[in-house]
Amino acid sequence: MTPAAGNRRRFSHAIPPSRLSFTALRCLRLRLRLLVFLLFPSLYLLLLSSTSSIDTHSFLIDFIPVLAFSSGLLLLLCLFLPSLRVLPRPPTLPLLWSVGGARTDRRTGLAVQVYSNGDVYEGELRWGKCHGSGVYYYYKSGKYEGDWIDAKYDGHGVETWTKGSRYKGQYRKGLRNGFGVYRFYTGDIYAGEWLNGQSHGYGVHTCDDGSRYVGEFKWGIKHGLGQYRFRSEVLCFNFTVISFHITDPGSTVTRNGDTYAGEYFADKMHGFGVYHFANRQCYEGAWHEGKRQGLGMYSFTNGESQSGHWANGVLEISSTRNPFPGTSFAVNHSRVLNAVQEARTAADKAYHVPRVDERVNKAVAAANKAANAARIAAAKAVQTEKRIHRDVLDFPIPIV
Known part of the structure; x- marks a missing residue:
């Protein structure tokens, strides 16, 4: 219990x-x-x-x-x-006084506070508000252990949900903010920067199937430069699992071990990037909403290649080194090479995005320390309430 x-x-x-x-x-x-x-x-x-x-x-x-x-x-x-x-x-009870008909709690120090919705707080109070170190139990849903400022999570702490999810890291004004690790009940893990409760900045998202993305996030989704290593035929985007298909000319390879490095937009491969298949085939060029779209080159393991303009993942117009003037059925090969160079540059930047592992580890260590302090404060608060109400059995704490 x-x-x-x-x-x-x-x-x-x-x-x-x-x-x-x-x-x-x-x-x-x-x-x-x-x-x-x-x-x-x-x-x-x-x-x-x-x-x-x-x-x-x-x-x-x-x-x-x-x-x-x-x-x-x-x-x-x-x-x-x-x-x-x-x-x-008779036991000394917390002093409640009214201003304009509203009851105001003046308790300061260690106490236990019970709320009308079934939640319970144990820890430090200041003028009736959670402030300092303490543990907040949400009725049948989870708990928070850590630092408080003016009735809001602020500092470091550990948040746990009954379904199995857990977050360790920094908070600001009641929201995840700074650096921290979130373990989803599905098995996914995100470790990196947070802003206003969402993954934002640089981080690492690992799926339960082993797929892994390292790069930039914006408001909870992959956006910017990043690299993704696929481990199965389904990929996880935005912390959910969705299907993803690529049409490969002349091959029927799976995506076990495939890698992509380049630009992302709104959680999809978009812009320029390099996709390496597990069978050592490669596509370098432009992408649009997760599919090959625009100028690019597909290289096979035997040394042959297909280049030109791609549409919806399929080569639409082949490139040629000496196109006929005025024709629309050929693409100048030099333009394709420029797109390939753009893709390689974006991939190189994606492999060198800033790593935040050390700062995340420090935030997790501080969160564990704050959670331990909160549990100690909660135990002292319970003992304080027992001592206050020792003269009358089961004396009720005021519900706020």
Whole structure:
């Protein structure tokens, strides 16, 4: 059972006011001993009268003043010495005050806070808001362990979901921001830069089938320069798995071990790039939305090649070194060579994109440290609540 469920169970029911706790009964027993001691003069007078010949009228005249004196003495001691009170003082509860009819929580320090939707927070508070180190349990969905500033994730932390996903890294104003690692419940992993909760900048995305992309991201998708190594006949784009087909002239190869390096646009190969097939065939040239489109050259393993203008993955117009003037059925081979050079340049840049592995590792280490501190603060907060409510069993925490 999670600490959140334990806390909800512990503070979910209040007992009747007439029922005394075990601590209250023990305190009452100690105070009764003091009462008997203070009433000792009255008891002594009662025993003395039973062995003497004092009549009943004179006994009552002597006994009532002594009893009144002892009772008054006991009352004064209880008023001026709080530790001698007969019953324990009621527990000190968090102070809630209202401004314009709205309740405001003034708690600061370690505390447990229960919310109306079933969520539970354990850790440090400042003016009733999560601030410092703490653990937040989302009702039946996950938890966050780490740093807080003004009721928002801020700093480093670890976020875990019940389905199995997990993020370790940096946060800013409640969103993933900076460097971190996200492990998807499907098995995919993204490690790199984040901005406003999405992968943005340089990073590495590894699919569960072994495919791997290293390069630039923009708002959660591959965009810019990057390299992709394929491991199976399905590829993963934008953290999902979709089909991808390439028509290869004169061959029926699979994409196990194929690589592409070059430009991406909106999660697809777009611009100039170089695609190496596992059978050592290669295409260098222009791409459009994941397909060969524009000027390019396809080289076979036997040394032959096809070059020209490509459309929808198929060679449309072949190139020639000496095209006839004015004809539209041939492409000048020099233009194809220029496109090939553009593709090679883009591929070289893609292989040399900045690596952020070291900064990601530092962010993950800091997130683990912050999560440990949050768990310690949460444990102390629970102990603090137990100590505050020790005089009444299962005393409920105010729900906010």
